[in-house]
Amino acid sequence: MKNPDxxxxxxxxxxxxxxxxxxxxxxxxxxxxxxxxxxVVLDQFERIxxxxxxxxxxxxxxxxxxxxxxxxxxxxxRVRRLGTVDSGRWIWxxxxxxxxxxxxxxxxxxxxxxxxxxxxxxKTTTTKITLPDGSEVSLRKGSYLVQAPDxxxxxxxxxxxxxxxxxxxxxxxxxxxxxxxxxxxxVLGTSFSVKSWDDxxxxxxxxxxxxxxxxxxxxxxxxxxxxxxxxxxVKEGRRMGMPARANPNQNAWxxxxxxxxxxxxxxxxxxxxxxxxxxxxxxxxTPGTCQVTVTFDKQSLESVMKVLEATLQLxxxxxxxxxxxxxxxxx
Amino acid sequence: MxxxxxxxxxxxxxLFKPLSYFAMGYVGNIDDAKNIVHDAFIALWDRYHELPGxxxxxxxxxxxxxxxxxxxxxxxxKVIPLDPGHVERPDLDQNxxxxxxxxxxxxxxxxxxxxxxxxxxxxxxxEGLKYQEIADRLGIxxxxxxxxxxKALGMLREHLGEFLSIILFLWWIGVIW
Numbered sequence: 379m380k381n382p383d384x385x386x387x388x389x390x391x392x393x394x395x396x397x398x399x400x401x402x403x404x405x406x407x408x409x410x411x412x413x414x415x416x417x418v419v420l421d422q423f424e425r426i427x428x429x430x431x432x433x434x435x436x437x438x439x440x441x442x443x444x445x446x447x448x449x450x451x452x453x454x455x456r457v458r459r460l461g462t463v464d465s466g467r468w469i470w471x472x473x474x475x476x477x478x479x480x481x482x483x484x485x486x487x488x489x490x491x492x493x494x495x496x497x498x499x500x501k502t503t504t505t506k507i508t509l510p511d512g513s514e515v516s517l518r519k520g521s522y523l524v525q526a527p528d529x530x531x532x533x534x535x536x537x538x539x540x541x542x543x544x545x546x547x548x549x550x551x552x553x554x555x556x557x558x559x560x561x562x563x564x565v566l567g568t569s570f571s572v573k574s575w576d577d578x579x580x581x582x583x584x585x586x587x588x589x590x591x592x593x594x595x596x597x598x599x600x601x602x603x604x605x606x607x608x609x610x611x612v613k614e615g616r617r618m619g620m621p622a623r624a625n626p627n628q629n630a631w632x633x634x635x636x637x638x639x640x641x642x643x644x645x646x647x648x649x650x651x652x653x654x655x656x657x658x659x660x661x662x663x664t665p666g667t668c669q670v671t672v673t674f675d676k677q678s679l680e681s682v683m684k685v686l687e688a689t690l691q692l693x694x695x696x697x698x699x700x701x702x703x704x705x706x707x708x709x
Numbered sequence: 710m711x712x713x714x715x716x717x718x719x720x721x722x723x724l725f726k727p728l729s730y731f732a733m734g735y736v737g738n739i740d741d742a743k744n745i746v747h748d749a750f751i752a753l754w755d756r757y758h759e760l761p762g763x764x765x766x767x768x769x770x771x772x773x774x775x776x777x778x779x780x781x782x783x784x785x786x787k788v789i790p791l792d793p794g795h796v797e798r799p800d801l802d803q804n805x806x807x808x809x810x811x812x813x814x815x816x817x818x819x820x821x822x823x824x825x826x827x828x829x830x831x832x833x834x835x836e837g838l839k840y841q842e843i844a845d846r847l848g849i850x851x852x853x854x855x856x857x858x859x860k861a862l863g864m865l866r867e868h869l870g871e872f873l874s875i876i877l878f879l880w881w882i883g884v885i886w
Contacts, residue, residue: 381863389756391859395833397840426865429815431834440731446725446743449752504807516811526714537715557715595719596824597848 382409382419390420394427496525496530500540504631512547513554516632521575543571543586543632561611570603571629581611584628594618626681627653634676643668643706645692654679658701668708717757720766721750728774731820734813735778736785744783749773771820818868822861829854830861 389406392398410416448582500517507515510530535555546554547566556563558574561581568588574581583592585603592609593600599618601609608624609675626637630653647660674682691707732742830836840854
């Protein structure tokens with residue numbers, strides 16, 4: 379099944395895609411006239427094209443890939459734990475059963491200690507974890523992080539689902555890699571966050587300190603991100619870019635460092651809710667003059683609210699740990 | 710070697726679904742299809758560290774799943790009890806056997822295309838996009854789109870070799886058009 383040369387193939391491809399110019403069609407006709415067998419070849423290409431336009435191989439009953447991946451992890455664990463012991467005579471069976479226990483014990487040790495798949499999950503609240511290399515990770519509620527086998531020995535790789543803020547211990551020999559969707563984020567030692575929720579349209583990396591390399595494996599695009607910068611990868615269309623103005627409070631949920639620069643009160647409330655967990659409500663509208671320029675570093679919500687109350691002449695109704703802003707003077 | 714489990718998980722998440730639907734084309738039900746795909750992934754995981762770094766895992770998995778599915782169908786055929794009261798007759802209203810087989814072969818041939826090539830080809834064939842639109846969508850040059858399209862067609866024709874006569878035959882008798 380020899381294919382026609384590149385030039386003819388691209389003419390055929392153009393014809394099939396509806397891109398052929400009159401000149402292309404003439405050239406194709408000239409090729410057809412050369413040899414009666416060429417018509418058969420063209421027919422074959424057109425049949426293939428026709429069939430491939432209607433048959434989607436990628437549909438069927440719903441499949442939960444998370445569940446299947448869990449099943450895979452379970453079955454590989456079992457496969458690794460069971461050593462096959464071939465026993466012929468009964469004497470050997472006794473010896474073998476001892477050996478089997480030993481093998482099982484060793485395998486469990488081996489598997490758990492050496493190639494264990496460690497999975498960290500933040501089920502109900504943001505959780506701070508320390509990885510074996512000393513790097514610290516704040517894992518946002520609903521996220522999970524899978525640590526590669528031999529993490530800290532042959533590699534420093536993790537897979538992230540959800541959102542996490544990393545403070546990576548410096549190690550110039552072993553770069554720290556975060557796989558999220560089709561993207562890879564690589565650093566030597568720095569702090570930044572990766573946001574990669576399965577149900578969101580993009581992956582966002584926000585750098586607090588240092589330098590980060592943010593890449594997409596599929597398209598081989600790469601962004602070098604410095605402190606204060608943000609990289610966005612849009613899954614649909616696989617585009618990578620940097621927003622002109624990065625949100626300075628992107629990592630505030632983890633760092634508790636909040637900066638407002640002429641921010642309207644509604645933005646302030648939204649940020650506080652993201653950082654402290656939906657504890658502030660803004661009732662009604664506030665005057666446009668209600669703008670705030672202030673920096674908070676690791677403050678409690680209570681002291682943040684006190685500062686805002688004084689600077690903006692707010693009227694606040696407090697109900698347990700919940701704050702309701704009912705009026706704003708804003709002179 | 711670095712990040713082996715992480716990269717394996719990415720591969721699993723990317724291909725588990727399409728492979729399952731692909732296997733279903735052979736074995737006919739989703740549970741057996743999923744089991745076959747699981748077995749293929751487990752077998753791959755056992756060899757994952759030994760395989761050269763430039764292995765085309767996608768082609769590897771599609772081929773493994775296809776072979777396992779064919780074996781499954783073959784083994785099943787042997788054990789089906791021939792109950793004279795309940796002989797399965799091919800339903801003539803359904804697609805003829807050859808067409809199912811052809812669909813599977815096409816799915817397989819498309820799955821084996823290199824990733825970029827496949828992407829370009831499917832955007833053209835199944836979404837009907839123009840070359841320029843594909844170039845914009847994928848952020849690549851018009852020239853690359855052209856080259857990938859003609860590469861895809863060439864590879865499909867090579868792969869589908871022996872099936873092409875069936876394609877033409879079915880076309881002549883009017884089953885497909």
